[in-house]
Amino acid sequence: MAIKFDDLVKKKKEKVQLEFSDVSRKTFIESFKRKKNKAITKAKKEEFKKELRRAKKKRSIKRKGMLLDSVHPK
Structure with missing residues (x-):
């Protein structure tokens, strides 16, 4: 049985949201x-x-160019 990547991401997000309280989520x-x-x-x-x-x-x-011009005028 193949597990879709999106399902894994959703599960992970839900888990993370459960771990954070509202205050800690704000500070984070x-x-x-x-x-x-x-x-x-x-x-x-x-x-x-x-x-x-x-x-x-x-x-x-x-x-440098200006100095050279002043020493050796064209």
């Missing part, structure tokens, strides 16, 4: 949201740092 959801938001913020910060690094590199290349 809140902590999950907090962790998710923290992860999103961290990813945004990392992206921002990468952008800054790229901008700094471009700026330094431009500066």
Whole structure:
């Protein structure tokens, strides 16, 4: 007899819901949201740092070019 995956998931969900009281479920959801938001913020910060690094590199290349132009005018 084959057991369908959906049935297993339903049983698991019911079991989990029985284990959680209303209060603990709320706190669990809140902590999950907090962790998710923290992860999103961290990813945004990392992206921002990468952008800054790229901008700094471009700026330094431009500066080098300007310095070279001032030493050796075209």
